Amino acid sequence: MKDPVIEAKAITKTLGRGAGEVQALRGIDLSLRRGELTLLMGPSGSGKTTLLLILGCMLAPSSGEVMVCGAPTSQADKEGLAKIRRDHIGFVFQSYHLFPTLTAVQNVQLALDIRSERRRKARERSRQALKMVGLEQKTNALPLELSGGEQQRVAIARAIVANPSVVLADEPTAALDGSNGKTIMRILATIAHEQQSAVLVVTHDPRVLPFADRIIQIEDGRLVDERSGERERVRMPRSAAFGAD
Amino acid sequence: MSLALTLASRNLFYDRLRFIATLVGIVFSVILVMIQMGLFLGFGHMVSTMIDHASTDLWVVPRGAKCFEDSPLLDLKMRDRIAAVSGVTATIPLVIGFSDWRLESGEVTPVFIVGTDLRDGALQPWNVVGGNVQALSERGAVAVDRSYFDRLGVTGVGSTAEIRGHHVRVVAITDGIRSFATTPYVFVDLKSARSYTGTLNDRASNLLVRLNPAADREKVLQAVRAQAGDAEVLTPDEFRSRSRSFWLFGTGAGAALFAGALLGVIVGTVIVAQTLYSSTKDHLSEFATLRAMGSSNRYIYNVIIYQALLNAVIGFAIAAGLGAVVVQITAKSALPIVITPWLMAALAVLTVVMCVASAIGAIVRVVRIDPATVFMR
8 A cells, every 4th residue: 555645643623612612523534645536525514624624734633643745744834834735735626716817827837836936847837737637728718718617627737737746626526517527527536546646535526426546424523434436447548538528 | 037927917907997096196106206306406406506506616605604695794804815825716706685676667576686706707697598698797787597587577688677776788698597585696797786785895795716726625725714714614515515404404495395205105105005905805815825825925925016016117107207297397497396317216216115115014914814715715
């Protein structure tokens, strides 16, 4: 078994204070490994997003430890956590969060620009990333000129362009129709299997189940079930896999 | 070029109305400061214009004289002693003072007489655009500036009037010799000046001293001071500085101009800060996204600072263009606004400082941003 990219040990998280205090996570142990697409599923309020934020180094646990690529994160300050995210993690958001005034390629390039990568090289890599998600024809389109599925693909290109160890995706198919959702999941599965990144998808969407290598259920802040997924074979050639809605 | 700059410019131009409001604020502020400081420089030049155009090396003035126009009389008995100092080549009395100019219509207006021995050329009218300065040695000859034609009832060379009952005739016309006190300067020869101001022959307002160029100036200055008795001996720089200090700070005029300039800076800073803060607030989710992606705070500050700098550059360019127009418009006015390259450079720096300082509020707001908010929307 491969070494975990992210390892969470005995994570608890309490939100709010006094009468409004909520125990959002109650002793979570979880590992994400390269080459795996893991689904984190559970009802609303079960702690999915809180766990995603903690794994993504955006929220500190009340207790427990998160290790990213073998390094503990508990001692890192805000800038230190930002650097961990920059170096190891790519994010895909439910609402895409593209920059409306930048073109598709610039949105992707931004992920390299914050890493101080030289502009020419960053642009080339960004074009490659857009090509991987089947948007090589739309590099100069503004987000408003793209469909929801295309916008999400740009967001995925942005998340993977710097070759992160792990990609964390929050409800990436929630705003998409079945066809676009399927495309997005294919891309995420291929990122896990071909780029050997760890991919965690937080979702409500049962349509994504066939793409999972592993499915984790969370309820009331506890992991209640973990099983292997029923992944369909998506290891088709890249040119065929990406971009085909 | 970093994408931070691209992002900054797109953010800036995205909301055009706000961008225009920002520019208006900056341009208003810079123009206000420019005009106040231009007036300050204009005042400064105007109050020392006679000192600037005197061709001599030293000024002997009554002790405590505050400025050129402050003209208690000197007793000229020290003149011979000063003339005898080694290194002094000429001592030229200057008589100045207010007098009355009676137009042909009978109307009377005050004028400021400037009279010196024309043979010495110590303080002759300059920028002569009509007539002949040499003719000033003729009886009743005067030189006036054309900007005062209406006030003096003059139409050009040959016009006549009366000063203190003496018939005078315009023999030379100058351009741009204006008085800070708005009282027209009238150039005459020394003898006439005494008549028009009621100054006795053994008295003068100032004594202009010319030195031998080869002389040790410091040594001669000390020797002249030793012979000057109660009078003060000033270099042109000292007298210029004293005149400017008096008019600009002694009267409060300079302080008023600086207060206006300060107001401009404050208004500009507040407007830019407000619009920048508002722009940042509108783009908070983008900054949160950047932060979630792992951007350093520094990168985000750069975006905001670039926005501020773009505001500064564009705002200053517009203000500079308008400033040039203002300079042209006021060039022939009673109080021209003087804008020097140094003033422009200082204004450019001030604009940048103002805009960057304005970014502090926006930066403070962004520092508090929580990247987790990206997952809440």
